[in-house]
Amino acid sequence: xxxxxxxxxxxxxxxxxxxxxxxxxxxxxxxxxxxxxxxxxxxxxxxxxxxxxxxxxxxxxxxxxxxxxxxxxxxxxxxxxxxxxxxxxxx
Numbered sequence: 330x331x332x333x334x335x336x337x338x339x340x341x342x343x344x345x346x347x348x349x350x351x352x353x354x355x356x357x358x359x360x361x362x363x364x365x366x367x368x369x370x371x372x373x374x375x376x377x378x379x380x381x382x383x384x385x386x387x388x389x390x391x392x393x394x395x396x397x398x399x400x401x402x403x404x405x406x407x408x409x410x411x412x413x414x415x416x417x418x419x420x
Contacts, residue, residue, distance in 0.1 A: 356390075357407040357413065364382050365381065366381070366415060368380055368394065368414060369414050370394055370403075371414070378398065378400050380397055383402060391405070392413060393405075394413070
């Protein structure tokens with residue numbers, strides 16, 4: 330006699346977004362930044378500089394910043410560990 334397979338499947342709980350550990354850390358919210366505004370760019374290494382928002386994606390995930398001085402034009406993602414804050418704002 331052969332053993333019949335069970336018709337029920339074992340349910341495995343899939344982790345929700347809150348349960349999953351994000352290796353990149355939390356995303357920065359750059360929706361309030363407008364193109365042309367001056368921002369302070371704080372890099373993960375601790376350095377900072379001033380620049381101007383050149384362009385950004387509609388969902389504000391990626392932002393191009395033109396640095397004042399020798400930084401040129403840089404692309405940053407909101408999970409890169411970079412903080413962009415309007416210039417003159419403490420935080």
